[in-house]
Amino acid sequence: MSLMEGLLLQAPSTVTLVGAVLFLLVLYLLSSGSSSEEHGKEPPGPRPLPLLGNLLQLDLKRPYQTLCELSKKYGSVFTVHVGPRKVVVLAGYKTVKQALVNHAEEFGDRGINHMFNEINKGHGIVFANGDSWKEMRRFALTNLRDFGMGKKASEEKIIEEIRYLTEVFEEHKGKAFDTTQPINYAVSNIICSIVYGSRFEYSDPRFRRSVDQANEIIQLGGSVSIQLYNMFPWLGPLLKSRTRIIKNVTNNKEEMMELVRGLKETLNPQMCRGFVDSFLVRKQTLEESGNMNSHYHNENLIQTVANLFAAGTDTTGTTLRWGLLLMAKYPHIQDKVQEEISRVIGSRQALVEDRKNLPYTDAVIHETQRLANIVPMAIPHTTTRDITFQGYFIKKGTEVFPLLTSVLQDESEWESPHTFNPAHFLDEEGRFVKKDAFMPFSAGRRVCLGEGLARMELFLFFTSLLQRFCFSPPPGVTEDDLDLTPSLGFTLTPSPHQLCAVSRV
Numbered sequence: 001m002s003l004m005e006g007l008l009l010q011a012p013s014t015v016t017l018v019g020a021v022l023f024l025l026v027l028y029l030l031s032s033g034s035s036s037e038e039h040g041k042e043p044p045g046p047r048p049l050p051l052l053g054n055l056l057q058l059d060l061k062r063p064y065q066t067l068c069e070l071s072k073k074y075g076s077v078f079t080v081h082v083g084p085r086k087v088v089v090l091a092g093y094k095t096v097k098q099a100l101v102n103h104a105e106e107f108g109d110r111g112i113n114h115m116f117n118e119i120n121k122g123h124g125i126v127f128a129n130g131d132s133w134k135e136m137r138r139f140a141l142t143n144l145r146d147f148g149m150g151k152k153a154s155e156e157k158i159i160e161e162i163r164y165l166t167e168v169f170e171e172h173k174g175k176a177f178d179t180t181q182p183i184n185y186a187v188s189n190i191i192c193s194i195v196y197g198s199r200f201e202y203s204d205p206r207f208r209r210s211v212d213q214a215n216e217i218i219q220l221g222g223s224v225s226i227q228l229y230n231m232f233p234w235l236g237p238l239l240k241s242r243t244r245i246i247k248n249v250t251n252n253k254e255e256m257m258e259l260v261r262g263l264k265e266t267l268n269p270q271m272c273r274g275f276v277d278s279f280l281v282r283k284q285t286l287e288e289s290g291n292m293n294s295h296y297h298n299e300n301l302i303q304t305v306a307n308l309f310a311a312g313t314d315t316t317g318t319t320l321r322w323g324l325l326l327m328a329k330y331p332h333i334q335d336k337v338q339e340e341i342s343r344v345i346g347s348r349q350a351l352v353e354d355r356k357n358l359p360y361t362d363a364v365i366h367e368t369q370r371l372a373n374i375v376p377m378a379i380p381h382t383t384t385r386d387i388t389f390q391g392y393f394i395k396k397g398t399e400v401f402p403l404l405t406s407v408l409q410d411e412s413e414w415e416s417p418h419t420f421n422p423a424h425f426l427d428e429e430g431r432f433v434k435k436d437a438f439m440p441f442s443a444g445r446r447v448c449l450g451e452g453l454a455r456m457e458l459f460l461f462f463t464s465l466l467q468r469f470c471f472s473p474p475p476g477v478t479e480d481d482l483d484l485t486p487s488l489g490f491t492l493t494p495s496p497h498q499l500c501a502v503s504r505v
């Protein structure tokens, strides 16, 4: 109640105070009486306060945990008021799958909050809807296939990048260091190769600045102050995090525009170097045929490129860092991974086709993604039309959180949901088994567009790093001391830490 009291104490007189209390009471009674609608029953949930909704019940540092707790009380489809925003939460594997896969269309629009609307303005892929989203998503997918995912070419790009990353790790000569920057630079370079057709040196100050700034945007994007901004946009001018995000976005946009200008000047339609070239050629072709109003305009180009970097760098880099941290924390599991790699591929470079012969390593990578749970509430969705789901009425345009934590840690799907246990993905003979509730990339119409690329990167980077290095805590720090509590951001990252990477070759 202290937040309420704080707000009320600012009222100038007793009369105003009494008036305000009465007004809030009326609003409260009106809002709590509206659960039974003319169309049917709405999903249940905790009683909201006017304006604040259920804010006082939500731990904004771990909102996904509060929502998991609430689902125990209110069931797998429930309503929560995030400040003034009414949100329907979907919890548990069966419910999330039923909504996102069986009702893909109805649950398939994006919920776009203030911060990301301010940045993306409805362009690009991640925070867009309608025909423009459909066109950009389709175009990006085709191009990722041509220049990236599932192709020998991207395997080669990743392997080339592994060589550079390994060099950086070796330079530390077994001394403890923070792996964040080199891993982010390596992973970002994979997107650079697909998008621009070339990679950058890790020492290039412009490249470092862009990657570091994009990383900061993702981290600040999920902070408590930005969550509050998305509930109460009038707070905007007071928030340092918002100013910082806008500054970083502006800098990165300028950098991207300069790179695009360079590609435009040297464009050869017969030989596309990457996504940007393909986009520019498509734009030119459409314009030459007289279509000046297509979705292929500069804003969509820049926002789509920015989305691919934002969605494709931090996520993959963070997962890799979780993987290395878990190996340092559980050395007996690291030993088993290394034994399998030595036995199956020896010292030659790991290839995508080796995955099927490395079931234990594959299980460890899957278990890392399951436990790390880096996008705990997916990215908000909205309903495209009125729908009655599991007996509850949900209105068109309602914001929906598919609670991925509740899927990846669903007690009826996983033997030991809260511990790191690669056996979740192994049968009794030690063969790899797929699990339906493995959903770190979400599902349905908005499923992660980079899933194929991310899986290839995780496998090649993880296997190659474990082949060459043994990971352990810094001197004086025990395995038990390594903290698995995540830092809050748009994705859940490991708390700041250092590791030793001791060469095995």
Ligand code: HEM
Pocket (backbone or CB within 6 Å): 110, 125, 126, 127, 137, 307, 308, 311, 312, 313, 315, 316, 319, 374, 375, 378, 379, 380, 402, 440, 441, 442, 443, 445, 446, 447, 448, 449, 450, 451, 453, 454
């Ligand atoms: C381990 C790595 C990754 C994880 C765990 C991950 C996870 C996710 C999740 C949970 C979503 C939201 C889905 C939803 O709204 O239901 C998403 C969306 C998206 N991801 Fe990924 N992602 C990863 C890597 C990548 C990569 C490498 C790329 C780009 C090449 C990428 C591009 C995207 C895009 C563009 C979207 C938005 C899709 C849309 O709105 O239509 N992601 N990702």
